[in-house]
Amino acid sequence: MDSADNSALPPDSQHANEPHNNDIVHRLNWLRAGVLGANDGIVSVAAIVVGVAGATSEHGPILAAGAAGLVGGAVSMALGEYVSVSSQSDSQKALIEKERRELAEEPEEELLELAAIYRSKGLSEETAWNVARELTEHDALAAHLSAELNIDEQDIVSPWHAAFASAIAFTLGAVLPMLAILLPPENIRVAVTFGAVLLALAVTGAVGAWIGGGSKTRAGARVVVGGGLALAATFTIGNLLGASGIV
16 A cells, blocks of 8 residues: 555544644634634724723724724724735746746756755655655645645735635724724623624634644633733723823
């Protein structure tokens, strides 16, 4: 049996909790990014509306500040993600083109390089040559991208998709504190917002830890403590400004 052929292995030989498929890894990365974006939306907009609620009891300023925070935050997240992913995508495309050009101009040197890479990983001289030749015959570019650069030509993320996903995740997270501060009666809205936000942060922290395989309790506690401190700080500042008559 060829040990490199996972499809030939019995079902119980592949661990169910380990993402062996590149598509699964890709989806988990997107899910993790979505959770983090939602977490940012929850914390940042909650801090804004709670801070304004500490300074005034009127709905208008709270709604305006929250809406501004939601729109500004979503746009900022989208722009940041677009710039970041664009830079990464441009670099990956440049490397792919460079590798494609080298394969066209220096195929023998590239084969030597690929065999040397597999020898450095512990394969014998003969096995390294056989692997290099077979992979080159199958898909030379993919073999070199994987071995040399750890790049899959099919996995280059679109900057527009990343920006859109980031903005949507932030917006979905930001909606929660907006509703929590605006819907309840005035005398309990801050308390309701604190409770709803901290509960949501505990959930997003646990989900993020589950995706990454870490401790859900520890991760949830970290984001709850951090979010709680942010809300307490902004509410205190808003309360002080409101009491001082500055706003």
